[in-house]
Amino acid sequence: MFIAQMLLCSAIAAKCVGVEDETGLVSNVSACEKRIEEMVSDAREIMPLFVVVHVDCKEVDGISI
Numbered sequence: 001m002f003i004a005q006m007l008l009c010s011a012i013a014a015k016c017v018g019v020e021d022e023t024g025l026v027s028n029v030s031a032c033e034k035r036i037e038e039m040v041s042d043a044r045e046i047m048p049l050f051v052v053v054h055v056d057c058k059e060v061d062g063i064s065i
Contacts, residue, residue, distance in 0.1 A: 001025040002032040002057045006039055008050035017050065019043070025060060032057035 004021040021039060026032050036055045043052060 001027060001060045002029060003060055004032050004035040004039055005056045005058055006036065006043070006052055007054040008043055008047060009053045010047075010050045012049050016053070017047075029057050 003025050006019050007016055008019065009016040019039065021035055023035070026035060036057065040052050040055065043050065
C-alpha cells in the first residue's frame, strides 16, 4: 500500500508545506504516481505562489488488503 506525498515551497511566503493525500491509500506505485499528478495539478491552481519541490509515493508498512 502506498500514499502520495508532496512538498510545496514559496519564496514569497518564506515557507514550505507538506501535503499528504487525504483520499487514502492506493495498492500500487502506478496508482500512487497518477494520484501525485492530480495533486500537483490541484496545488498549482489552489496555491499558485507555491512550487512543487518534491513528490513521493511512501510505502505504508503493516497494511494489507
